[in-house]
Amino acid sequence: MNILNQLVSWFADPAHWSGSGGVPIRLLEHLYYSGLALLIGLVVALPIGLAVGHTGKGSFLIVGLANGLRALPELGVLILLVLFMGIGLIPVVIALSILAIPPLLAGAYAGIRNVDPAVVDAARGVGMREQQVLFKVELPNALPLILGGLRSAALQVIATAAVASFVSFGGFGRYIFDGLRIRDYPQMAAGALLVAALALAVEGVLALVQRSVVSPGLRASGGARRSPTADVASTPEPAQPDDPSPAPELAGVKR
Amino acid sequence: MIEFRGVTKRFPDGTVAVDNLDLKVDAGKITVFVGPSGCGKTTSLRMINRMIEPSDGQILVNGNDIMQSDAADLRRGIGYVIQHAGLFPHRTIVDNIATVPLLLGWNKIKARKRATELMEIVGLAPEMAQRYPSQLSGGQQQRVGVARALAADPPVLLMDEPFSAVDPVVRESLQDELLRLQSELGKTIVFVTHDIDEAVKLGDKVAVLRVGGKLAQYDEPGVLLARPVDDFVDNFVGRDRGYRGLGFLSSDEIPLGELKTVTIGEAAPAGEEWVLVVDGERRPQGWLGAEQREGLETVSADRLVPGGSLYEIGSGSLRSALDAALSSPSGQGVAVDAQGAVAGAISADDVLRALDATRRDEQPS
Numbered sequence: 255m256n257i258l259n260q261l262v263s264w265f266a267d268p269a270h271w272s273g274s275g276g277v278p279i280r281l282l283e284h285l286y287y288s289g290l291a292l293l294i295g296l297v298v299a300l301p302i303g304l305a306v307g308h309t310g311k312g313s314f315l316i317v318g319l320a321n322g323l324r325a326l327p328e329l330g331v332l333i334l335l336v337l338f339m340g341i342g343l344i345p346v347v348i349a350l351s352i353l354a355i356p357p358l359l360a361g362a363y364a365g366i367r368n369v370d371p372a373v374v375d376a377a378r379g380v381g382m383r384e385q386q387v388l389f390k391v392e393l394p395n396a397l398p399l400i401l402g403g404l405r406s407a408a409l410q411v412i413a414t415a416a417v418a419s420f421v422s423f424g425g426f427g428r429y430i431f432d433g434l435r436i437r438d439y440p441q442m443a444a445g446a447l448l449v450a451a452l453a454l455a456v457e458g459v460l461a462l463v464q465r466s467v468v469s470p471g472l473r474a475s476g477g478a479r480r481s482p483t484a485d486v487a488s489t490p491e492p493a494q495p496d497d498p499s500p501a502p503e504l505a506g507v508k509r
Numbered sequence: 510m511i512e513f514r515g516v517t518k519r520f521p522d523g524t525v526a527v528d529n530l531d532l533k534v535d536a537g538k539i540t541v542f543v544g545p546s547g548c549g550k551t552t553s554l555r556m557i558n559r560m561i562e563p564s565d566g567q568i569l570v571n572g573n574d575i576m577q578s579d580a581a582d583l584r585r586g587i588g589y590v591i592q593h594a595g596l597f598p599h600r601t602i603v604d605n606i607a608t609v610p611l612l613l614g615w616n617k618i619k620a621r622k623r624a625t626e627l628m629e630i631v632g633l634a635p636e637m638a639q640r641y642p643s644q645l646s647g648g649q650q651q652r653v654g655v656a657r658a659l660a661a662d663p664p665v666l667l668m669d670e671p672f673s674a675v676d677p678v679v680r681e682s683l684q685d686e687l688l689r690l691q692s693e694l695g696k697t698i699v700f701v702t703h704d705i706d707e708a709v710k711l712g713d714k715v716a717v718l719r720v721g722g723k724l725a726q727y728d729e730p731g732v733l734l735a736r737p738v739d740d741f742v743d744n745f746v747g748r749d750r751g752y753r754g755l756g757f758l759s760s761d762e763i764p765l766g767e768l769k770t771v772t773i774g775e776a777a778p779a780g781e782e783w784v785l786v787v788d789g790e791r792r793p794q795g796w797l798g799a800e801q802r803e804g805l806e807t808v809s810a811d812r813l814v815p816g817g818s819l820y821e822i823g824s825g826s827l828r829s830a831l832d833a834a835l836s837s838p839s840g841q842g843v844a845v846d847a848q849g850a851v852a853g854a855i856s857a858d859d860v861l862r863a864l865d866a867t868r869r870d871e872q873p874s
């Protein structure tokens with residue numbers, strides 16, 4: 255029986271869908287660790303990214319912090335944290351949030367910095383106070399990049415959350431580590447597949463969120479914003495809403 | 510009224526952008542700051558709403574030192590229009606326009622209603638209300654910028670090269686509309702441009718600045734064109750300033766000559782000289798020369814030589830009179846009355862004689 259058939263029968267086995275070791279519970283565990291890590295990442299990275307982006311002071315901090323954290327080996331960090339703090343949820347979540355911080359930080363910082371300076375100047379010119387400039391103008395305009403950062407952070411955290419099982423926690427990682435231990439390869443493959451599927455699903459959900467919270471005014475191509483003489487009035491509805499991937503015409507040209 | 514008292518701006522790097530500026534901007538008038546790039550126009554303007562703070566001296570708006578009031582409050586009471594409109598890309602057009610009223614704490618409904626009114630005032634179609642700035646042309650965006658500045662009905666309006674990013678045709682119509690708006694609203698407007706033509710067209714008074722931030726001349730546009738104080742202003746104002754200066758001299762004194770006319774549908778007149786063809790209400794339609802009359806029996810609209818510009822008596826300047834004379838194919842300029850009916854002929858010679866007379870009257874003693 256090849257691995258594919260074995261995989262199918264693994265998923266078809268009702269025993270794998272119920273109880274504390276079943277897919278639904280593992281899913282909740284996986285989401286719980288990932289969600290917590292993302293939340294902590296946001297709480298840390300967002301204020302710093304927004305503040306540094308807004309004031310322009312301390313940009314070196316962003317670059318240093320983001321690159322430094324990126325360079326850390328995830329498993330090493332986790333083991334180190336466990337050695338210091340003992341086995342527990344906290345080291346797991348901290349290790350994961352260290353992964354989430356660089357993209358969140360970079361997204362928030364770049365998002366704010368990239369807002370057209372003329373727009374920010376106008377915000378002050380009409381009499382907004384600094385906080386209003388940040389929250390009423392810079393933040394909404396930075397949302398596409400901030401959410402982009404969130405999406406890539408979520409992807410990495412979910413993919414990596416399997417390491418929780420390494421220190422005896424649950425989540426889809428259990429299937430992988432247990433499978434490895436008892437040489438149950440179909441179970442390992444099922445675990446890997448579940449992680450990938452979850453990452454994709456979350457990516458899809460976040461894409462929907464992005465579409466609903468980003469102002470439609472920001473969807474039209476960035477170029478149009480910079481040049482007020484461009485007459486785009488004839489195309490009121492942009493063809494490709496929300497999308498970071500190339501527009502269809504562009505893709506066509508490449509071929 | 511806005512008053513600069515010995516205002517100097519020195520940037521941290523040592524650049525003196527504005528040097529000891531003394532100037533009074535009249536209430537209810539358009540004052541234009543003009544000068545070459547880097548002469549400190551923008552800096553001077555932005556000091557009025559504290560977007561830049563003076564290093565020295567005092568600026569008074571309606572008698573109050575601007576440094577005494579809170580910067581954000583001050584700015585909410587002063588309309589500000591910038592070059593590339595600086596609209597908020599994430600907000601719809603109505604919400605862009607409603608920005609200041611909302612900052613001032615109006616409720617949403619009232620602010621939107623006011624924004625909708627303003628769209629009409631600046632000539633934007635109501636269906637644009639729910640669009641976003643990126644879906645508007647450059648000219649439309651500038652109108653939104655003006656509407657946003659006017660939304661809370663501030664007595665003072667600051668405009669920094671608001672029309673320089675749009676093409677010349679659109680620019681002209683935006684300028685005309687600003688003049689129309691101003692005749693209704695009577696705001697105190699400070700307008701920055703580096704285009705001397707725009708300056709003399711819009712300004713009730715024009716301040717010419719030179720690089721280094723010194724005021725070179727501050728006068729009404731007619732005076733500026735007729736009597737530049739020095740070579741710098743003379744050069745800046747341009748080579749054809751004599752001709753453009755005619756635009757500021759009244760033409761009431763020009764005598765009107767006889768003009769031979771014929772109405773469409775009448776028999777073609779005999780003779781060689783140019784005849785002006787008019788319609789039933791004596792409005793000029795075009796000219797008939799010797800060539801066009803060959804073999805022509807009755808005068809119709811299709812064989813006419815197009816006429817030049819028209820000169821409207823009573824409202825015209827010497828420039829429009831001279832232009833009418835120079836652009837007419839017959840050499841006779843057509844003067845019309847307020848209804849557009851032919852009133853008589855003007856010749857370039859008459860205009861020049863009138864110019865002489867005006868010069869003699871204006872001779873400084």
Ligand SMILES: Nc1ncnc2c1ncn2[C@@H]1O[C@H](COP(=O)(O)OP(=O)(O)OP(=O)(O)O)[C@@H](O)[C@H]1O
Pocket residue numbers: 520521522524525526544545546547548549550551552553703
């Ligand atoms: N933040 C700044 N720091 C240092 N120098 C500055 C700063 N802003 C302006 N300057 C300098 O001050 C001078 C006046 O600048 P300003 O922007 O007022 O000129 P401008 O007359 O508006 O010119 P333009 O027609 O090019 O807009 C220039 O020499 C400019 O380089």
Ligand SMILES: [Mg+2]
Pocket residue numbers: 550551552
């Ligand atoms: Mg300028």
